[in-house]
Amino acid sequence: MIQNAAAYNEWSAQKKGTELTKPKNAVFSLGQAPSNKSSIRENSSAKKKESTGKKLEGLLALQELSQSLFGPPKRESSPRRQGRQSSPQRQGAKSRLSPTRQLRDAQMLISDIQPQPSQFDQRTINSVGRLGLLTPAQELQYKSQNVPLQMQMVTDKVFSIERGISETEQKVGDQLSTVKERVNAIGRIIEEDKLQYFQLQEARVQEMRILEARFLDRLEHEATARKELERKLMQLIENRAAQVKAEILNESRSRIESISTIESNLQADFPRLQEAINQSAITREDGDSELMRRITDESTKLVELVEDERKQREETEESILELLRDMVSRIKAEIDTEKKERESSEESLLQLLEDTCAKLGQVNLVTQKPTTGGNPNILLQ
Structure with missing residues (x-):
């Protein structure tokens, strides 16, 4: 133009x-x-x-x-003229x-x-x-x-x-x-909006990466703590078992010594020792029962301690996983909301552009x- x-x-x-x-x-x-x-x-x-x-x-x-400024003129043609097709002879006549x-x-x-x-x-x-x-x-x-x-x-x-x-x-x-x-x-407004949206999306992705890294570090820390606790528990159980074995050995040694003493004294004082033997057997049985009871109680306590520790660890892991799920769902909801707002803003901008084009067409008609x-x-x- x-x-x-x-x-x-x-x-x-x-x-x-x-x-x-x-x-x-x-x-x-x-x-x-x-x-x-x-x-x-x-x-x-x-x-x-x-x-x-x-x-x-x-x-x-x-x-x-x-024609270059306002376009070719529009003329209404009659139905007969619309239905009638121009022949090559007529086109040649028009050109001549x-x-x-x-x-x-x-x-x-x-x-x-x-x-x-x-x-x-x-x-x-x-x-x-x-x-x-x-x-x-x-x-x-x-x-x-x-x-x-x-x-x-x-x-x-x-x-x-x-x-x-x-x-x-x-x-x-x-x-x-x-x-x-x-x-x-x-x-320019649309480009700035797109750039802002891309920057916000990049910030969201970066935040997700940081949260994921923190979560992995926390899991690794929890796994390390669990392994350390298991090692300490195994060491404690081994120490207690060694102590029980030492006590059993000491008791067996003392029993053997007492039996040897009794055997040496049986020949001399068998009648008096019969009652002492019976009393010793009763005392030994009571000691064995008390020892077994103590061993059973200690084992039960150790098992309960291990079970409580395992339950606490599982509850901690479950709470961490639930917190991560809530966080991911909130981030997804925020991203969806931001996407809907961006789409609505783009639609409003497109509507404004269409209205502007329509007004431009009306202005062109008025100027013609x-x-x-x-x-x-x-x-x-």
Whole structure:
């Protein structure tokens, strides 16, 4: 669009220079009286052909500019025309239109973007159209009197149309730049939101890694403590077993010594020793029972201590696992909430962008309305 606008500005500048020099040449040529009517007619026909070609070029350039700025004109076609397909012969005939037909088509297209002429301009056009009814001498006299004024009016009208087109282009450019800045701002907001979301997600992942490392360290510490406790318990059990074995050996040694003493004294004092033997047997049995009871009690205490320690360790591990599950579930819930909030913010931003585009379309329609309509016959004078 910018390239088309630059091309149009260059063409309008060339046209302004041509139009500024044209009235003087026209007046000068009209001031030179021709020798006969045939030369006047030949000159007028040549001038008409030249002006028609220039007007056709200008109208085609305006048509290209209007199509580049506002798109091709939309015309409603009748059902018969919609149902009827164009044949290759018709397409070839359309491509071989005469310059007059092309000029008329260009005038119909340009009429959509030109303003309606005023009553004074219409009277001027009608008066110029009646020149064909005059004789060559009357036509020459009428042109010598009214052509400079008419050319000045046409030139002013062309300048005003070109100035309106340039102002419209400037307004459209300003509006497009404003919309572009808004779209860029929205894009920057979206990029910042994405960057913030990625940073938050990275922080969450880093926090999860730290929690996982802490949990693994805690488990390793608990495993080491459990192994150390088991080692201490085994050492305690071994020490107690060694003490019991030493006591049993001492008791056996003392028993053997007592038996030896009894055997040595049996021969001398068997009757007195019978009662002592019985009493000793009873005492020995009581001692054995007490010793077995003590051994059983100590073993039971050791087993209960080991069982209590195992239960405490299992409860500790279960509480740690439950705490980790709660922590993971909370982190997942926070991540899901953050994701939903991000999606809702993206949807709101997309809705805002769609509304902005819709408003831009409405603004473009409003800016196109002042440039519709008009009569291109003013440019043809």
